[in-house]
Amino acid sequence: MRKQEISVEAxxxxxxxxxxxxxxxxxxxxxxxxxxxxxKANAVIENCLSQPNNSVRLGVTGVPGVGKSSFIETLxxxxxxxxxxxxxxxxxxxxxxSKGSILGxxxxxxxxxxDPNAFIRPSPSGNSLGGVAxxxxxxxxxxxxxxxxxxxxxxVGVGQSEIAVHSMVDFFLLLKLSGAGDExxxxxxxxxxMADAIAINKADGxxxxxxxxxxxxxxxxLHLYPPxxxxxxPKVMRCSxxxxxxxxxxxxxxxxxxxxxKENGHFEKNRKTQNKNWFLQTVDEHIKQFFHQRESxxxxxxxxxxxxxxxxxxxxxxxxxxLDKITKEL
Amino acid sequence: MRKQEISVEAxxxxxxxxxxxxxxxxxxxxxxxxxxxxxKANAVIENCLSQPNNSVRLGVTGVPGVGKSSFIETLxxxxxxxxxxxxxxxxxxxxxxSKGSILGxxxxxxxxxxDPNAFIRPSPSGNSLGGVAxxxxxxxxxxxxxxxxxxxxxxVGVGQSEIAVHSMVDFFLLLKLSGAGDExxxxxxxxxxMADAIAINKADGxxxxxxxxxxxxxxxxLHLYPPxxxxxxPKVMRCSxxxxxxxxxxxxxxxxxxxxxKENGHFEKNRKTQNKNWFLQTVDEHIKQFFHQRESxxxxxxxxxxxxxxxxxxxxxxxxxxLDKITKEL
Numbered sequence: 001m002r003k004q005e006i007s008v009e010a011x012x013x014x015x016x017x018x019x020x021x022x023x024x025x026x027x028x029x030x031x032x033x034x035x036x037x038x039x040k041a042n043a044v045i046e047n048c049l050s051q052p053n054n055s056v057r058l059g060v061t062g063v064p065g066v067g068k069s070s071f072i073e074t075l076x077x078x079x080x081x082x083x084x085x086x087x088x089x090x091x092x093x094x095x096x097x098s099k100g101s102i103l104g105x106x107x108x109x110x111x112x113x114x115d116p117n118a119f120i121r122p123s124p125s126g127n128s129l130g131g132v133a134x135x136x137x138x139x140x141x142x143x144x145x146x147x148x149x150x151x152x153x154x155x156v157g158v159g160q161s162e163i164a165v166h167s168m169v170d171f172f173l174l175l176k177l178s179g180a181g182d183e184x185x186x187x188x189x190x191x192x193x194m195a196d197a198i199a200i201n202k203a204d205g206x207x208x209x210x211x212x213x214x215x216x217x218x219x220x221x222l223h224l225y226p227p228x229x230x231x232x233x234p235k236v237m238r239c240s241x242x243x244x245x246x247x248x249x250x251x252x253x254x255x256x257x258x259x260x261x262k263e264n265g266h267f268e269k270n271r272k273t274q275n276k277n278w279f280l281q282t283v284d285e286h287i288k289q290f291f292h293q294r295e296s297x298x299x300x301x302x303x304x305x306x307x308x309x310x311x312x313x314x315x316x317x318x319x320x321x322x323l324d325k326i327t328k329e330l
Numbered sequence: 331m332r333k334q335e336i337s338v339e340a341x342x343x344x345x346x347x348x349x350x351x352x353x354x355x356x357x358x359x360x361x362x363x364x365x366x367x368x369x370k371a372n373a374v375i376e377n378c379l380s381q382p383n384n385s386v387r388l389g390v391t392g393v394p395g396v397g398k399s400s401f402i403e404t405l406x407x408x409x410x411x412x413x414x415x416x417x418x419x420x421x422x423x424x425x426x427x428s429k430g431s432i433l434g435x436x437x438x439x440x441x442x443x444x445d446p447n448a449f450i451r452p453s454p455s456g457n458s459l460g461g462v463a464x465x466x467x468x469x470x471x472x473x474x475x476x477x478x479x480x481x482x483x484x485x486v487g488v489g490q491s492e493i494a495v496h497s498m499v500d501f502f503l504l505l506k507l508s509g510a511g512d513e514x515x516x517x518x519x520x521x522x523x524m525a526d527a528i529a530i531n532k533a534d535g536x537x538x539x540x541x542x543x544x545x546x547x548x549x550x551x552l553h554l555y556p557p558x559x560x561x562x563x564p565k566v567m568r569c570s571x572x573x574x575x576x577x578x579x580x581x582x583x584x585x586x587x588x589x590x591x592k593e594n595g596h597f598e599k600n601r602k603t604q605n606k607n608w609f610l611q612t613v614d615e616h617i618k619q620f621f622h623q624r625e626s627x628x629x630x631x632x633x634x635x636x637x638x639x640x641x642x643x644x645x646x647x648x649x650x651x652x653l654d655k656i657t658k659e660l
Contacts, residue, residue, distance in 0.1 A: 042650065049644040141646070275638050279645035283631065284618055286653045291617050301613065308605050314379040315609035316471070320372065323616045330660040 008040055012047040018085075018147045020119050027139050031124040035293045045138055048145035055144045056258055057151045059165040061191065062175030064156060067201045070241040071175060072152055073109040078247055080117040084150050087143035088112070091136050091155040091165050092123035119143060133164035134281055140168060166194045167277055170267065171254050174198045178207060178214035192218075193225055196257060197235045199250055204240035211238050230266035232257060297326050338370055342377040348415075348477045350449050357469050361454040365623045375468055378475035385474045386588055387481045389495040391521065392505030394486060397531045400571035401505060402482055403439040408577055410447040414480050417473035418442070421466050421485040421495050422453035449473060463494035464611055470498060496524045497607055500597065501584050504528045508537060508544035522548075523555055526587060527565045529580055534570035541568050560596035562587060627656050 006025060014022025030041035062068050076086045088109070112118045124135045140151050155165045166172050174195040192198070198218050203211030218236045227233070235253055239246030261267035291297050304318040313321075336355060344352025360371035392398050406416045418439070442448045454465045470481050485495045496502050504525040522528070528548050533541030548566040557563070565583055569576030591597035621627050634648040643651075 042646070045646055046644075046650070049646055138646075272639055272641075275645040276635050279634060279638055279648050280631075282646055282649035283652055286649055287618055287621050288614055290653065290657060301610075304609060305606050308609055309602055311602075314376070315605040316372070316375055316379055316468075316612055318609050319612035319616055320376070322613055323620065327620060327660075330657075 008043045008047070011040075011044045015044070015048055015142055015146045016051065020116075020146075023119060023142060023146045024121070026142055027121060030138050030142075031135050035289065038289055038293075041138075045141060048142055051145045053144040055149055055151055056171070056254065057140060057153065057169040058254060059153045059155065059162075059169035059172040060175065061155045061162050061165065061173070062201070066175045066177055067241050068154055068156075068175060069108050071199075071201055071239070071247075072154060073112045074241040074244050074247050075251065076109070076112040076118055076152065077115065078244070078251065079150050080112075080115050085117045085119075085148045086112070086115075086150045086152065087119040087121070087140075087146075087148040088152045088154065089121050089136050089139050089143070090123035091133055091153060091161050119146070119148060131285075133161075133168070134285060136165075137168050137278055137281075162191050162194060167274055170261075170270065171196045171257055173250070173254075175201045176214065176218065177202055178210040192221065195234055196232060197237060197250065197253055198222070199246070200236070200238045201241060203238035203246065204243045230261055230270070231264060232260065291326060294326070296329060297322075300325055338373045338377070341370075341374045345374070345378055345472055345476045346381065350446075350476075353449060353472060353476045354451070356472055357451060360468050360472070361465050365619065368619055368623075371468075375471060378472055381475045383474040385479055385481055386501065386584065387470060387483065387499040388584060389483045389485065389492075389499035389502040390505065391485045391492050391495065391503070392531070396505045396507055397571050398484055398486075398505060399438050401529075401531055401569070401577075402484060403442045404571040404574050404577050405581065406439070406442040406448055406482065407445065408574070408581065409480050410442075410445050415447045415449075415478045416442070416445075416480045416482065417449040417451070417470075417476075417478040418482045418484065419451050419466050419469050419473070420453035421463055421483060421491050449476070449478060461615075463491075463498070464615055466495075467498050467608055467611075492521050492524060497604055500591075500600065501526045501587055503580070503584075505531045506544065506548065507532055508540040522551065525564055526562060527567060527580065527583055528552070529576070530566070530568045531571060533568035533576065534573045560591055560600070561594060562590065621656060624656070626659060627652075630655055 006022075011022060011026045011029070015026055026041070026044050029037045030045065032038070032041070060068060060072060072088055076088060079086045109120060113120050121139060124132050124139075136153065140153070143151055151169075153165050153169055155161045162172075172194050174191060174197070176198055178200055200211045200214050200218070215236050215238055222234050222236065225234075237246055237250055237253065239250060241247065258267060261270070300322050304313065304322050307313045308315055308318055336352075341352060341356045341359070345356055356371070356374050359367045360375065362368070362371070390398060390402060402418055406418060409416045439450060443450050451469060454462050454469075466483065470483070473481055481499075483495050483499055485491045492502075502524050504521060504527070506528055508530050530541045530544045530548070545566050545568055552564050552566065555564075567576055567580055567583065569580060571577065588597060591600070630652050634643065634652050637643045638645055638648055
């Protein structure tokens with residue numbers, strides 16, 4: 001028996017009502033590689049975008065082992081207990097490898113995943129980081145339409161994915177451990193420059209003294225960077241996700257940041273810049289789909305793949321022939 | 331005075347003659363964002379692709395600080411002294427940040443950069459890792475047409491870029507340090523699975539004993555992975571780039587790998603798979619260019635960007651309108 005397909009109208013209505021099951025279905029649709037789903041997902045997104053919202057988008061990054069999941073679990077639970085609705089999304093560049101992702105299974109967030117005011121979604125899979133990031137951006141919009149106030153976007157501290165997440169959030173938080181290896185210094189520099197705050201996680205027990213030291217060191221290091229255009233001075237804080245200390249203070253900092261940036265106009269300005277980049281990326285995605293959805297394109301592409309397999313043509317020349325043929329047909 | 335433009339014919343001829351200055355110019359052309367350069371670069375690549383070659387493409391990865399540059403310097407010099415011509419290319423996902431790249435300045439390879447049988451090219455900059463990787467793939471082709479026998483493709487050990495480099499090389503080498511932090515275990519697993527060999531670098535002086543231990547540990551770890559389809563059993567070796575020990579042995583291993591895989595047909599099979607992926611990526615790049623080169627596309631796109639800036643339209647809907655308008659014109 002075929003599963004009954006849900007209509008664009010039903011999806012839109014369900015999302016706007018805040019129905020988590022429908023929200024999850026809509027995100028599955030937009031993550032799908034099926035071209036029919038692409039059209040449908042676009043219609044849902046368009047319907048949802050007209051809704052005004054007052055959300056805060058918070059990016060959370062840090063190397064594997066820094067405790068991102070427990071941090072998000074504790075922060076998320078703190079926020080829902082304040083009456084907020086919290087969505088957790090992820091951008092994981094490794095998830096496109098079939099071998100599983102660094103960020104792993106979101107069911108690890110045991111308390112938050114049972115919370116009716118929380119919505120947790122693992123990283124979409126995809127062939128490219130760009131594709132994965134694109135889908136996460138669209139998921140943010142759907143979550144906001146569903147009434148989520150705080151969108152937490154988790155990523156892993158290894159380079160390019162930070163840039164992607166930084167380009168879709170209002171506030172970018174870097175989690176660190178005290179005394180962790182300097183192996184990643186080269187990367188850290190670029191990522192530290194993007195951070196609006198650094199939180200030294202696992203600042204508890206025998207670790208507390210080292211965490212205080214790290215706090216001082218990072219504060220000093222941050223002063224070496226040029227000031228941010230929005231006038232914000234990045235802060236270094238300590239927290240312990242397992243003992244739930246310092247977490248509320250981090251959220252207060254985010255709120256202070258949002259208030260200050262709304263006041264001086266940089267909040268709106270940043271979102272506009274992000275919107276323009278989102279537009280450019282969406283255009284490129286649509287361009288691609290415009291060709292890939294054509295029957296004749298698929299047939300010609302398969303022919304060329306065969307010819308390459310038989311060593312009859314170079315891949316580069318095959319691409320040229322395919323495009324020449326298809327563009328003449330338009 | 332305008333610089334005189336060099337013709338497709340002159341570029342092709344220069345490359346096939348092995349003229350490094352012309353090769354460098356051609357690569358600059360293919361890395362250019364200028365649409366006129368795109369056409370010209372494509373013509374040069376097509377001309378060069380008909381040349382048969384017997385190259386070995388070797389990917390080298392490892393986290394910052396593992397000593398990739400000195401390893402490549404020593405390996406490269408060893409290879410040129412054996413009469414081989416060596417090209418060094420790089421894929422660096424961080425170089426798209428204006429703040430500089432992890433892989434840094436290739437002039438650090440002081441000996442190799444003066445070697446007439448070596449050609450060193452830093453990572454192209456680009457908006458996306460996909461774009462950067464695409465250009466590196468095309469640079470490989472040009473280097474091979476210029477007579478380079480060994481193409482070393484360097485990347486930084488942080489995730490997605492490894493997958494890109496793995497998809498364009500014959501042999502994938504992972505450099506490790508003994509006793510380095512386990513912070514990256516999560517990533518290491520995926521990358522270790524791609525590796526055809528692991529080399530413990532800086533196995534010298536007081537480090538030697540720890541390197542031997544690491545060698546045993548990694549060998550044991552590698553045995554836990556399922557066997558590779560080509561029948562190759564990944565090896566763990568030790569080397570010191572600064573003392574030039576173990577480097578020749580690594581090259582002998584690569585040669586053994588190539589011989590074995592040519593024998594059982596997997597070398598050719600792997601290159602064909604890579605060619606098909608290259609074709610698919612090239613098609614998508616050409617599709618994008620097909621639109622972006624149109625005058626009316628640029629005008630409409632700018633209009634939409636303005637409208638987004640004035641909050642008159644949502645980025646997602648703007649993308650739809652732009653595509654609708656442009657595809658009607660075709």
